[in-house]
Amino acid sequence: MKRLTLTFGGALLALAAGAACAQNFRIGLQEDPDILDPHRARTYVGRIVFTSLCDKLVDIDPKLHFVPQLATSWTFSPDNKVLTFKLRTDALFHDGSKFDAAAAKANLERAMTLPDSLRKGELRSIEKVEAPDPQTLVLTLKQPDATLLAQLSDRAGMMLSPKTFTDDVAAVGRKPVCSGPYKFVERVQNDRIVLEKFDKYYDAKDYAFQRVTFLPIPDTTVRLSNLRAGDLDMLERLNPSDAAQVKGDSSLQFAPVAGLGFQQFMFNIANGKRAEDNPFKDKRVRQAFQYAIDRDAINEVIGGGIFQPAQQPFPPASPYHSDKFPVTKRDVAKARALLKQAGLERVKAELMFGNNTTTSSVAEMVQAMASEAGFDLSLRPTEYAALQKESAGGNFQAVMLGWSGRVDPDGNIHAFVTCKGALNDAHYCNPEVDKLLNEARTVTDEARRRAIYDQAQAIIQDELPGVYTYYQPWPFALSRKVKGFTPYPDGMIRLKGVSLAQK
The missing domain is CATH 3.90.76.10 (Dipeptide-binding Protein; Domain 1)
Structure with a gap:
């Protein structure tokens, strides 16, 4: 009887463990978020965590x-x-x-x-x-x-919670106290962020999971393997080259959505000492770099056809996307001619980029294409939150950055190119651009506002503080057991109404 009792007890423990596991929804992230303080944060994956943690005044x-x-x-x-x-x-x-x-x-x-x-x-x-x-x-x-x-x-x-606003500003990000459907439990840097259901949330009945665990896994192959093995329930930013096999796997589902954001190369023009001898300070070198890259090839080889080439910050779905700025085609001869005008035969420079599978592949491809046009790029892979800190501090010559995009066009341009823009790591500054973009903020008429953006873009396309490469899609992959998930164009993961089917 004693052995039978132990066996029965073990079975109960196993059932309890299985039930607990079913209530823990696990999401694979491409990077580890930066600080979990929405007023001081800047990463896309941080916004994904905030979506479950911190309610906003307004949603979409x-x-x-x-x-x-x-x-x-x-x-x-x-x-x-x-x-x-x-x-x-x-x-x-x-x-x-x-x-x-x-x-x-x-x-x-x-x-x-x-x-x-x-x-x-x-x-x-x-x-x-x-x-x-x-x-x-x-x-x-x-x-x-x-x-x-x-x-x-x-x-x-x-x-x-205003109760957390003390002189210790950093404390807010260490243990954020918000008002969303899930509350903060713990964070282990570069390993996991754990949230727990907030039972007193006004819509708590619409949230099925007792826990949500975010797991940063930069390697897309490892991330997908974890999903297939059942160690993840979903992942964001599936490697486009894996889309076909996910579609063919009956245990998985593919849920892509066209996004609002972009990938770009930003050049250090005036941000600290590294700008002083940066060859990219000369706009002719920046223009040459643009002619050196082939956006279509990046889309076909790395993007699996979903990395739509970009020339401007507004995606085609936006009413502010302009046909006045078609995508620049690769032209090695023009690139070399521009370098010659700048008095350069070859350009030695460093390219910093986020250390994940997709951006590493883009960086290596760009390195090869640029070499043919006269650029000798050394590659500097960097963990993404650290990359943003380095970029903001001016410790770069050229950096590849992603932007998740915003509903309003201002969110895709103003902070990047105005003189005091919060995300203007290049320290590019043109008072006329500032004047136009500040004016655009005050205009509610769509046609008038679009015309102002076109004027600003004409300047930016010439001076080229950054080179847009492609519009950022949001390809999600999920276990077949996940029910009720709707992908949004902002790339956020909203768990209201989402559940896991029982076996």
Whole structure:
């Protein structure tokens, strides 16, 4: 009897372990996120984690329409200079404190004033924030801002518990306390981020998983192997070359969606000492580099046909995509001629890029193509969060960066090329570009706004602080057991209504 009891007990433990495993949804990420503080963060994978951790004032639907989240409704004044939100009354932060207008005000003011906040530029149009009652948030603007709702549907609109706002700014990112469907449990750098269901979330019944674990696995082959072995339930950014075998695997499902973002090469023009002797300071060298690369070949060889070549920051789905800037075709003779005009036979330079399978393949291909045109590129693979830090600090000559894209066109251009743009790691600066892009922020008429962007792009396409390579698709791969997942063009993973079918 004793042996039988032990066996029965072991069976119960095994069943319990299986049930626990079924409640833990595991997501394979291409990189490890940077700091988990939405006001200071900049990585795409960080935004994926935030989607489950931190609710925003506003969200989007699959067709990019703005929809309520922490705000139930919003209205602009007739002159478009006052934006009033009505807020939920049933939302709590993970520490049990109540979300209300005063909390929203504290968050926006922190995002606008924190010395190293990356949201300052996104909220620059706000003159003052008021909370006249717990349900009402009023933003008075310096001028009309056509971008503001889009900004508040992303990190600028994410809400943290104001109780965590102390002099120890870094503490927020070590243990973020938000108001989303899942709360923070632990983080092991470059290994895992674990979230746990927040039972007091207002829509908790629509979230099936007790735990969500994010696992950074830069090698796409390893990531896919883990999915096939059942150690992951889904992964983001499947290697395009693996799409065919995923489609042919009955245990998996392929869920791609056209994205809003892009990949680009950015050149260090004036950011610190490494810019001083950087050959890419000369725009003719930057132009030569563009003629050296073949975007179509990158799409066909590495992208599996889903890396649509890009010449501008606005994807074809955007109403601001312009036919005035067709994709530059490879022309080795023109590249060599431009280098000759710059007084150079060959150019020695370093290319930094994120250390994952896909970007490594692109970097190696570009290295080979550029060599034929007179460039001797040394390759510097770097873990992605470290790459962003190095890039912001000016420790690069040329860097390959991805951008996940934004609903509003301003989010794909302003921060990258304005003189004080938060993501302008090149330190490119042209006052006329600033003037045009700042003006575009105030114009709500689509045709007028598009014309302004065309003027700015004409300058940027000539001076070329960066070279766009392709528009970023979001190819997700999932276990066949996953039900109810809808891919969104912003590339975020929304788990509302998602479940795992039982065997």
